Amino acid sequence: MKIAVDAMGGDLAPQAIVEGVIQAASELPSEARIVLIGRESAIWDIFNQNNFTPTNVDVVHAEDVIEMGEHPTKALSQKPNSSIGIGFKLLKEKEVDIFCSAGNTGAMHVGALFSIKAIEGIIRPAIAGFVPQIDGSYSIMLDIGANADCKPEVLAQFGEIGSIFAQYTFQIDKPRVALMNIGEEEQKGSLTTQATYPLLKQNKRINFIGNIEGKDLFTNKADVIVTDGFTGNVLFKLGESFYEISKQRGFNDEFVDQTNYESIGGSSIIGVNGNVMIAHGISSPVAIKNMIGWAYKQVRSKAYLHIAQALN
Amino acid sequence: MKIAVDAMGGDLAPQAIVEGVIQAASELPSEARIVLIGRESAIWDIFNQNNFTPTNVDVVHAEDVIEMGEHPTKALSQKPNSSIGIGFKLLKEKEVDIFCSAGNTGAMHVGALFSIKAIEGIIRPAIAGFVPQIDGSYSIMLDIGANADCKPEVLAQFGEIGSIFAQYTFQIDKPRVALMNIGEEEQKGSLTTQATYPLLKQNKRINFIGNIEGKDLFTNKADVIVTDGFTGNVLFKLGESFYEISKQRGFNDEFVDQTNYESIGGSSIIGVNGNVMIAHGISSPVAIKNMIGWAYKQVRSKAYLHIAQALN
Structure with missing residues (x-):
């Protein structure tokens, strides 16, 4: 199982996000890996600060960032190499099983609709x-x-x-x-x-x-x-x-x-062909860690496949 | 100042209402009197139970009661001698300065619209x-x-x-x-x-x-x-x-x-030509006592006259 996390989304990103991933990494079941998407050098700086060796975390570089105030549709089309753009690309190609972000909520919603799309009938x-x-x-x-x-x-x-x-x-x-x-x-x-x-x-x-x-x-x-x-x-x-x-x-x-x-850390977008979670802009490391825990449960539940079956 | 209270409205009426009035009576400023509307014998029974001498409380008999589940408009036209019907009659004739009830909210709202009516322009x-x-x-x-x-x-x-x-x-x-x-x-x-x-x-x-x-x-x-x-x-x-x-x-x-x-005990209907407060159906004696305290403030504020002036 691969859980993708946007390292660049949120008011305290990338610091709080990467720290949350570091906390989650030690608690995740062995079948799960985290795919952390964002500026590689910034991510590695935080890994190093924390003396963290990413044995179950992969880093995928993303050059751009969609800021909190940006117009979702415009930003997504103008920044395909943003962490959100790349996250949805990986999700669509089934390279990852879920994509989580504390970034621009509108961009996350629109990104889900444009990439993995709404389930037929929704x-x-x-x-x-x-x-x-x-x-x-x-x-x-x-x-x-x-x-x-x-x-x-x-x-x-x-x-x-x-x-x-x-x-x-x-x-x-x-x-x-x-x-x-x-x-x-x-x-x-x-x-x-x-x-x-x-x-x-x-x-x-x-x-x-x-x-x-x-x-x-x-x-x-x-x-x-x-x-x-x-x-x-x-x-x-x-x-x-x-x-x-x-x-x-x-x-x-x-x-x-x-x-x-922080106790849940995220909410789920449902009715789309895949797993997506969004978090508060203010997300702390604990919030991100807890969201990743729920993301694991959500992937295992296969809820979106059951929804698609029920509707079609 | 005369504060009218519906003795019969609310899930625990008349017991809780009359007990709330008894509590309020000892705390009200001397310029204020309470006008308690409902079945006279029931009200007096509760006064006697509590060894209460109503020096600043007047009782106005009302034969009927509008029940919680009744249709507001129908009930008001069919039961002019209900405690709510009489309360609005007294309010309209300016025999009292405010009418308070924990009874049928719809009947209170419709009663206000039919009797004292909405302020022009509202x-x-x-x-x-x-x-x-x-x-x-x-x-x-x-x-x-x-x-x-x-x-x-x-x-x-x-x-x-x-x-x-x-x-x-x-x-x-x-x-x-x-x-x-x-x-x-x-x-x-x-x-x-x-x-x-x-x-x-x-x-x-x-x-x-x-x-x-x-x-x-x-x-x-x-x-x-x-x-x-x-x-x-x-x-x-x-x-x-x-x-x-x-x-x-x-x-x-x-x-x-x-x-x-209970800490406030009531809400105000505003935009009508007079003072009306409504309380929770479950109102306890403390809630009624506190509502009467706010009713006193509301009458003194003359807010509804200021609203009418501002609009006309």
């Missing part, structure tokens, strides 16, 4: 965020930012692909799929959620449990939380702020610590 | 929720549930009426008005927030500070948080769940305690 790929639950498990919420505006049929499909993803990633039978809404009753909600509810209810391939509310995000009511990318994004970020508040206020709790973005 | 009245901030202050977020779908001009108006409400309720100059969004940059967001941003920016009567994100809900970035009733509702409920999580997990923090719905 209306819109989504970003699935991992949401810690109070009992120690995880749920996924999708979308958390790729599609700010979603039509009911798009949300309904999120329920289906999210269910398959959760089934194989968390290894659970019949994941509980819920619609994020402003009331539990079927008729509650915005025009969009009102129209989405019956579509989810009719779908016999998923275990739809109805609406959940904002207060249920962490309470282990659902394994898959369906919502548009606007709502998902604001909820996800508010949830992550819980950890920040605990640090500022000086209290400690094991569950609250799990709301720290 | 497109949609909104429910403004009080959001505790990490520095000990409060912000308001509107809408938190009355209008799940909002057009840009509605959101822009929320910015204006929210600013006036915050100015007079919190007694602050030039409240900072922010748009809840999925990125800080002007061009970020859903189609609706993208179209709302320039409307808020152009409005010289408010101090618009730009977009904020979900992570900023509690961090004292804004005094007025503008959002649609869907987003506001899910964020508000997730925020309130922080307190529930702290109780389940067994940690204590003064700020997290403020996220308990």
Whole structure:
């Protein structure tokens, strides 16, 4: 298994990324190798600083970098030799099994759509965020930012692909799929959620449990939380702020610590023909290390192949 | 000043409501009286249980009750002698200065629109929720549930009426008005927030500070948080769940305690010709007591008159 990591993406790149890779390298199962993509000399400088011998890490040189503020489509076409450009080239050619980056999220999303492409039948790929639950498990919420505006049929499909993803990633039978809404009753909600509810209810391939509310995000009511990318994004970020508040206020709790973005380190783009994970721009070494751990699980789950099978 | 309270509204009514009123009665400034509306015999039973002599509480009998599940418009027209029906009649006739209820939210919203009516020029009245901030202050977020779908001009108006409400309720100059969004940059967001941003920016009567994100809900970035009733509702409920999580997990923090719905006890309907507060269905005596405290402040602020002046 080859896990590709963009060394140049993120506010603290390449330092934090390479340090995270060094930490991950010692913990990865022996069947996995990391492919680190970026400016070779910069990467080696950090290896040397850390007295690191990359026995299970390969370095692939990339001359260019797509910066955080760049326009995704333009940047990708103008910089084929950027770390993101090369990452998707390797992923498309199946030279690597997953591509992870803390860089320009738009470029990662567009790059996935242009290279490995959406699975046939997928209306819109989504970003699935991992949401810690109070009992120690995880749920996924999708979308958390790729599609700010979603039509009911798009949300309904999120329920289906999210269910398959959760089934194989968390290894659970019949994941509980819920619609994020402003009331539990079927008729509650915005025009969009009102129209989405019956579509989810009719779908016999998923275990739809109805609406959940904002207060249920962490309470282990659902394994898959369906919502548009606007709502998902604001909820996800508010949830992550819980950890920040605990640090500022000086209290400690094991569950609250799990709301720290670092504890998972990344989110998955699902609905595309391959494995892609994206991380926070501010990613620290620990965040990158943890993302690589989840990347390993994601490759093993083969979730994207199961999604493609289910749809075709 | 007369503060009307619906004794019959809420899951634990009339017991919890009347007990909350008893608690509030001993703390209210002498210029204020509470007008408790509901079944007289039930109310007196609870007074007697508590050995309470209502020196600053008047009881107004209401034969009927609008139940939580009833259709708002139907219930209001069929039950003019319900506690909600009578509360709005007294408010309209200026027999009381504010009407508060933990009952059927829809009936409270529709009752306000039918009796005291929207202020001329208001497109949609909104429910403004009080959001505790990490520095000990409060912000308001509107809408938190009355209008799940909002057009840009509605959101822009929320910015204006929210600013006036915050100015007079919190007694602050030039409240900072922010748009809840999925990125800080002007061009970020859903189609609706993208179209709302320039409307808020152009409005010289408010101090618009730009977009904020979900992570900023509690961090004292804004005094007025503008959002649609869907987003506001899910964020508000997730925020309130922080307190529930702290109780389940067994940690204590003064700020997290403020996220308990009981600490404010109610939300205000703004954009109507009078003062209306609504509370959680599950309201406890403490929640009701605290809502009455805020009701007193709201009446003194005369915010709704200032909104009417600004618009006309």
